[in-house]
Amino acid sequence: MSFEATKREWSELYTFFRLLSDGQVFAGSPQVKKREDACLPIALIQREEHDGTRKYFIDNEDIHIVGEKIDKVIPRETFGGVANAILDGMKTSSEDLVTSPDGVEEFLDGVSIFDLEARTDDRTDFYIAFYHVDSPLVGFNVRSRMSIMNPILDGGRTANLKFEQTGIKFANPMINNVNALETPNVVADRMLLIERLGGVLKYADVADKVFRCNLLMIDLHFPRMIAEMLRIMQIEGITKVSELVDCIKEINPLKIKEDLIVKNGFYEYKMKQFLVALALGMRPAKIYTGEDSAVSGILLVTGSGEVLCYQKSDKKVFEDFLYLNSRLEKGSTEKDKYGFMEKENGLVYFKLNLKIGLTKR
Numbered sequence: 001m002s003f004e005a006t007k008r009e010w011s012e013l014y015t016f017f018r019l020l021s022d023g024q025v026f027a028g029s030p031q032v033k034k035r036e037d038a039c040l041p042i043a044l045i046q047r048e049e050h051d052g053t054r055k056y057f058i059d060n061e062d063i064h065i066v067g068e069k070i071d072k073v074i075p076r077e078t079f080g081g082v083a084n085a086i087l088d089g090m091k092t093s094s095e096d097l098v099t100s101p102d103g104v105e106e107f108l109d110g111v112s113i114f115d116l117e118a119r120t121d122d123r124t125d126f127y128i129a130f131y132h133v134d135s136p137l138v139g140f141n142v143r144s145r146m147s148i149m150n151p152i153l154d155g156g157r158t159a160n161l162k163f164e165q166t167g168i169k170f171a172n173p174m175i176n177n178v179n180a181l182e183t184p185n186v187v188a189d190r191m192l193l194i195e196r197l198g199g200v201l202k203y204a205d206v207a208d209k210v211f212r213c214n215l216l217m218i219d220l221h222f223p224r225m226i227a228e229m230l231r232i233m234q235i236e237g238i239t240k241v242s243e244l245v246d247c248i249k250e251i252n253p254l255k256i257k258e259d260l261i262v263k264n265g266f267y268e269y270k271m272k273q274f275l276v277a278l279a280l281g282m283r284p285a286k287i288y289t290g291e292d293s294a295v296s297g298i299l300l301v302t303g304s305g306e307v308l309c310y311q312k313s314d315k316k317v318f319e320d321f322l323y324l325n326s327r328l329e330k331g332s333t334e335k336d337k338y339g340f341m342e343k344e345n346g347l348v349y350f351k352l353n354l355k356i357g358l359t360k361r
Contacts, residue, residue, distance in 0.1 A: 028308030
């Protein structure tokens with residue numbers, strides 16, 4: 001008997017089994033390379049299963065599974081074999097849905113694992129104790145370059161930024177003509193059409209008041225910086241965060257002094273702050289206070305199946321990894337309600353949507 005699951009679901013299970021088998025994980029570099037000098041021994045992994053919290057103790061040759069309804073010892077090499085089978089299945093499938101490899105379902109039944117993705121309320125996939133079973137538990141998200149990755153910011157319409165249409169007054173027929181334009185690059189082409197007709201799109205506000213406050217927690221002028229990055233992304237097609245920040249440094253939308261840009265690295269610093277906040281739990285529709293969340297790091301599965309560890313405790317590496325490997329993405333204009341002209345309190349606005357994900361390579 002076999003079943004199908006997405007590569008994202010398989011990736012989480014693969015990562016879990018790979019770490020149990022290896023009993024260690026290497027820290028990653030900002031360039032997504034294994035840091036040979038930074039091997040982290042794993043003593044325990046804690047995961048939420050269908051029957052509650054389970055602890056997987058890593059001994060010399062075995063994994064001791066302890067939970068409310070289970071107390072079992074399984075050889076570590078068995079987890080390694082299943083991890084390899086899952087990896088081979090993902091590599092050989094050109095589709096996102098992958099059929100369970102031979103023997104995997106029987107193994108999952110044997111260890112009573114029925115959820116491929118852990119179901120938690122704190123956004124962690126599992127917790128790890130490094131070095132010793134009594135070490136503090138560290139919460140991780142799994143991200144995989146072998147699958148469709150969840151964005152680190154996918155706020156839907158709550159993550160829209162508003163641009164006021166100024167320059168000349170657009171009559172309703174002109175607004176309708178802009179909104180009726182349909183092209184493969186529809187948002188950018190509508191923006192360019194507005195410009196050709198004599199209109200100017202000027203940043204006005206963040207559409208959602210909670211998300212506005214969250215962005216202001218990074219900096220009181222941060223929304224304006226993000227708005228300019230969104231405009232460049234749509235018009236010029238630049239998506240990588242680091243490249244967009246380079247553009248921002250030239251444009252200088254906040255009109256700050258050159259020393260602050262060059263010597264202090266103001267724009268890079270603010271963007272890194274924002275990316276770390278997102279990776280560790282900031283959400284558009286939830287009030288952000290800057291307090292630590294349960295998520296303390298990312299386990300990244302590379303395209304070859306290597307698992308790399310990034311933790312907020314390794315501050316500079318974590319920041320640089322996010323900065324060099326993040327990109328702005330385009331969500332659905334229909335679902336997220338952006339990319340068209342609309343009237344509000346007698347003014348005309350055009351919204352752009354902020355969505356950020358990790359790069360695939």
